[in-house]
Amino acid sequence: MDDFTWRVGGPQGGGIETAATLFARAVGKGGWWVATKREYHSNIMGRHSYLDVRLGRKPVQAFREKVDFLVALDGETLARHLGEVREGGVLLYDPKVLDLTVHKLPMLDHRVAEDLSRRFGKADPGLKDLLQAYVEAGVQPLPYPFEEVADRIGAELGVPSLQARRTLNTIAVAASLHLLGYPLEPLLEALALQFKGKVLELNREVAEAVYKEEVPRLSFQLRLNGYEPGRVYLTGAQAAALGKLAGGLRFQTYYPISPATDESVYLEAHTAFQGADVAVVQTEDEIAAVTMAIGAALTGARAATATSGPGFSLMTEGLGFAGMIEAPLVVTLYQRGGPSTGLPTRTEQGDLMFAIRGGHGEYPRLVLASGDIQDAFLDAQKALAWAWRYQTVVVHLLDKFLASMAQSLPKEALEVLRLDGEKRALPRGEGFAPYERYAPSEDGLSPFVPLGTPGGVYWMTSDEHDPVGHITEDPVLREVEMEKRMRKLQTAREEIPLADQYTLYRDGEVLVLGFGTVKGTLLEALDHLEGVGYLHLRLLWPFPEIAPLLEGKTLVTVEHNYSGQLADLVQQETLKRVHHRVVKYNGRPITLDEAVEALKAVKAGRAPERLVLRKGV
Amino acid sequence: MVELKLADYKAEKQPDWCPGCGDYGILSALQMALFELKRDPSQTVVFSGIGCSAKTPHYLNVYGVHTLHGRVLPTAQGAKLANPHLTVVAVGGDGDGLGIGAGHFVAAGRRNVDLLYILYDNEVYGLTKGQAGPTLGLGEKTKSLPKPNPQGRLNPLLLAFSAGYTWIARGYAYDVKGLKELIKEGIGHRGLAFLHVLQPCPTYNDLHTKEWFAPRLYKLQDEGYDPHVPPGLTPEELDKKMAHFQEKALEWGERIPVGVFWKAEVPTFEERLKAYLPRYPEVYPALGQREALDLEGLLQEFAL
Numbered sequence: 001m002d003d004f005t006w007r008v009g010g011p012q013g014g015g016i017e018t019a020a021t022l023f024a025r026a027v028g029k030g031g032w033w034v035a036t037k038r039e040y041h042s043n044i045m046g047r048h049s050y051l052d053v054r055l056g057r058k059p060v061q062a063f064r065e066k067v068d069f070l071v072a073l074d075g076e077t078l079a080r081h082l083g084e085v086r087e088g089g090v091l092l093y094d095p096k097v098l099d100l101t102v103h104k105l106p107m108l109d110h111r112v113a114e115d116l117s118r119r120f121g122k123a124d125p126g127l128k129d130l131l132q133a134y135v136e137a138g139v140q141p142l143p144y145p146f147e148e149v150a151d152r153i154g155a156e157l158g159v160p161s162l163q164a165r166r167t168l169n170t171i172a173v174a175a176s177l178h179l180l181g182y183p184l185e186p187l188l189e190a191l192a193l194q195f196k197g198k199v200l201e202l203n204r205e206v207a208e209a210v211y212k213e214e215v216p217r218l219s220f221q222l223r224l225n226g227y228e229p230g231r232v233y234l235t236g237a238q239a240a241a242l243g244k245l246a247g248g249l250r251f252q253t254y255y256p257i258s259p260a261t262d263e264s265v266y267l268e269a270h271t272a273f274q275g276a277d278v279a280v281v282q283t284e285d286e287i288a289a290v291t292m293a294i295g296a297a298l299t300g301a302r303a304a305t306a307t308s309g310p311g312f313s314l315m316t317e318g319l320g321f322a323g324m325i326e327a328p329l330v331v332t333l334y335q336r337g338g339p340s341t342g343l344p345t346r347t348e349q350g351d352l353m354f355a356i357r358g359g360h361g362e363y364p365r366l367v368l369a370s371g372d373i374q375d376a377f378l379d380a381q382k383a384l385a386w387a388w389r390y391q392t393v394v395v396h397l398l399d400k401f402l403a404s405m406a407q408s409l410p411k412e413a414l415e416v417l418r419l420d421g422e423k424r425a426l427p428r429g430e431g432f433a434p435y436e437r438y439a440p441s442e443d444g445l446s447p448f449v450p451l452g453t454p455g456g457v458y459w460m461t462s463d464e465h466d467p468v469g470h471i472t473e474d475p476v477l478r479e480v481e482m483e484k485r486m487r488k489l490q491t492a493r494e495e496i497p498l499a500d501q502y503t504l505y506r507d508g509e510v511l512v513l514g515f516g517t518v519k520g521t522l523l524e525a526l527d528h529l530e531g532v533g534y535l536h537l538r539l540l541w542p543f544p545e546i547a548p549l550l551e552g553k554t555l556v557t558v559e560h561n562y563s564g565q566l567a568d569l570v571q572q573e574t575l576k577r578v579h580h581r582v583v584k585y586n587g588r589p590i591t592l593d594e595a596v597e598a599l600k601a602v603k604a605g606r607a608p609e610r611l612v613l614r615k616g617v
Numbered sequence: 618m619v620e621l622k623l624a625d626y627k628a629e630k631q632p633d634w635c636p637g638c639g640d641y642g643i644l645s646a647l648q649m650a651l652f653e654l655k656r657d658p659s660q661t662v663v664f665s666g667i668g669c670s671a672k673t674p675h676y677l678n679v680y681g682v683h684t685l686h687g688r689v690l691p692t693a694q695g696a697k698l699a700n701p702h703l704t705v706v707a708v709g710g711d712g713d714g715l716g717i718g719a720g721h722f723v724a725a726g727r728r729n730v731d732l733l734y735i736l737y738d739n740e741v742y743g744l745t746k747g748q749a750g751p752t753l754g755l756g757e758k759t760k761s762l763p764k765p766n767p768q769g770r771l772n773p774l775l776l777a778f779s780a781g782y783t784w785i786a787r788g789y790a791y792d793v794k795g796l797k798e799l800i801k802e803g804i805g806h807r808g809l810a811f812l813h814v815l816q817p818c819p820t821y822n823d824l825h826t827k828e829w830f831a832p833r834l835y836k837l838q839d840e841g842y843d844p845h846v847p848p849g850l851t852p853e854e855l856d857k858k859m860a861h862f863q864e865k866a867l868e869w870g871e872r873i874p875v876g877v878f879w880k881a882e883v884p885t886f887e888e889r890l891k892a893y894l895p896r897y898p899e900v901y902p903a904l905g906q907r908e909a910l911d912l913e914g915l916l917q918e919f920a921l
Contacts, residue, residue, distance in 0.1 A: 028921040193920075232919040245910055250902035251699050271893045274911030277900050279698060279890060284724035288691035291684065295664075295695025298682065301902035303699065321685050408921055416912060434628075434678075450903060451680045452700050454659045459675055461683035462667070470630050470675055471683070 010073030013045025061520030243380025290318030300450030323363025346587025371519025444487030508533030588616025639790030639816030666709030687718030726780025747821030
């Protein structure tokens with residue numbers, strides 16, 4: 001078996017997150033490359049959540065439409081994921097849920113319950129009916145009484161039921177791996193990564209007890225894949241945080257918001273770790289987050305903030321301020337479903353145009369987007385370096401999918417880039433002639449002098465200003481300063497290596513264009529397609545000069561938003577028509593299968609101009 | 618550093634305020650205070666919001682940052698935290714600080730970053746020609762207003778107190794000497810200092826003019842009021858202090874007090890930062906590139 005996806009679903013707060021991490025580490029310890037996708041509600045506990053762990057013989061960063069193995073820790077999972085297990089796949093469920101009916105699942109969306117009612121021609125189908133439907137779809141159901149097993153093992157070990165049931169996640173993982181014929185040893189190693197002390201001991205004993213049980217042999221088995229040390233397993237938010245530290249971040253501000261908070265919380269937990277020395281301040285709102293980061297940057301500190309759509313909306317006045325006073329500022333923008341509060345915990349790429357254009361007036365800014373976890377780490381460093389090089393706003397785009405996705409990768413993939421290029425003036429010693437901070441220059445860059453530099457007194461103002469920073473409304477000075485600022489965009493376009501602007505992974509008569517987290521899915525899709533190429537855009541603004549690459553191609557964009565914002569941008573910047581827009585905006589990431597199917601349709605000439613992908617639960 | 622003269626703290630730029638504006642007095646007081654405290658101009662930053670008063674930094678020969686409407690406090694706090702060696706003064710009007718910036722005003726109190734915030738209070742939005750500010754009383758009608766003010770008056774001192782400002786004072790724009798002393802004390806205070814300055818607007822506010830204020834103002838300290846709140850007070854003693862503060866903060870009309878209302882010793886945000894940044898403030902963010910980051914060590918928790 002080369003390609004395998006294990007899914008665990010259950011109520012939020014019930015340990016399914018721990019279960020997925022445990023499973024990923026257990027197969028990782030057996031030498032498999034893994035990636036984990038997380039879907040959850042904006043809720044603390046009780047609402048449905050699920051995670052997919054996909055493994056492969058090479059690094060994985062795309063997810064399948066159907067899974068091979070579904071662990072349903074509750075009845076709701078059975079109802080929601082009907083049709084999501086492949087033919088020949090396995091469903092591991094607790095038989096006690098079979099007494100329930102669809103309308104007795106309190107957290108199930110009415111829409112899903114109604115669909116099931118229609119499908120089964122009953123007012124209130126029972127979960128027994130659903131189970132039958134799984135069987136008819138060729139899925140092998142395996143009843144497994146998770147809580148009973150916990151109680152029994154607990155009794156054997158002399159542990160109270162309440163405590164034993166806290167190991168349900170370990171039981172679910174152990175039962176799955178045992179059924180798959182996977183050895184116990186890597187699971188024990190994974191447990192040791194996850195737990196400590198008495199909790200570890202108990203979970204270890206529980207796993208061993210599960211492995212002693214007789215289980216049916218499945219038609220497919222999971223073997224070891226040859227463990228190699230030197231791999232890491234981390235999320236996109238953690239990679240971005242680490243990348244910021246590697247890029248010299250010394251000051252981070254944030255206001256709590258899903259899904260951006262994970263990054264700042266990671267930094268908060270590691271402020272004093274191994275020389276990180278990063279101050280993290282939780283502010284009263286995103287307006288304060290952005291302006292406080294700007295204030296810190298003015299002193300010479302590498303400063304940044306992280307947010308999601310609603311917070312970015314509040315930050316736009318701060319972005320313009322940074323653009324106007326030429327403050328180096330990084331905003332890490334974790335996109336989520338919009339507009340307004342939208343889908344707080346679901347993915348989208350709906351802020352592309354907003355990141356490029358948001359705010360009143362015109363000022364230079366750079367926008368880059370990360371496609372995967374390695375990118376998130378490297379791009380965070382580039383974002384900081386570019387903010388300081390060009391003394392302006394750099395928006396680093398990620399999204400919820402990437403923020404919460406975890407992936408194993410070789411440690412070497414997390415390379416410290418040691419980028420430089422800051423243009424700073426040296427202190428000039430004594431004297432009181434104001435410093436010409438905004439002196440015009442050919443490349444638009446004027447040497448930066450941090451607040452507190454001896455002899456370098458000058459002013460900064462959000463008003464239009466003269467070279468020393470005093471307010472002016474003079475038409476000539478306005479032109480001089482506006483042109484100086486905007487020249488930085490051209491300088492950036494010329495200086496930034498092409499490899500950091502875009503990557504043509506493969507050329508083809510059908511050329512797919514994408515940015516951000518469609519990358520992993522599209523790269524794997526190429527393996528299943530002929531005559532289809534992929535051009536991945538890394539720098540979205542200033543927009544790279546890609547027009548020559550598009551000549552004579554059938555152009556397709558693939559993106560997570562409604563209107564096809566990338567398509568609009570490509571057309572605007574290259575004057576080339578995008579022939580097909582593949583879009584998805586239901587908050588769920590595009591699967592490998594969806595991408596392959598859509599692009600096959602394009603290749604075969606049977607795709608409409610606009611193709612909406614609608615899969616996912 | 619060479620010996621500086623008072624004039625060295627003044628920038629070449631000429632103020633464009635209306636004749637008789639209270640801003641002139643505050644500017645002079647600030648310039649004199651910085652001079653008397655012998656602050657190094659290159660280690661001093663005056664931040665401002667937006668409005669007439671917010672032009673202040675341009676007229677002082679120290680680093681000046683004229684920020685956004687209402688955002689002076691978060692910007693100033695960011696700079697001070699990143700470089701705790703700077704002397705930081707933030708200035709702005711009543712609309713800037715207590716209207717659009719009210720959320721930041723409150724949050725700043727909870728932090729207690731070591732800086733002085735001077736609020737120029739003329740009760741009107743001058744630069745947009747005299748709309749009602751958050752400190753104008755309910756039903757009051759300045760000559761710039763078409764109708765009496767339908768919104769109530771916010772009390773800056775009480776708000777600062779509930780937010781946690783650790784030094785609270787009030788001054789008067791035309792009492793330059795008194796104001797200078799208050800500014801000096803506010804800059805010297807360890808923690809967040811709030812200086813509320815009563816300031817006539819001769820162009821738009823015909824209610825609270827120089828003539829209106831003159832007979833009403835009196836100095837708290839002349840009447841033996843003691844603002845100091847030493848640590849270790851019993852709850853009863855603290856209650857008494859707070860009641861006295863409240864009484865004075867609410868006094869408005871026939872008699873209006875100026876002077877220091879409250880002075881408490883509370884750990885600053887910088888000191889609180891030390892709890893998770895053990896090397897702060899010796900190693901502070903503005904120092905720039907750190908020593909080599911131990912990425913290997915950081916990656917250990919992610920090892921497979």
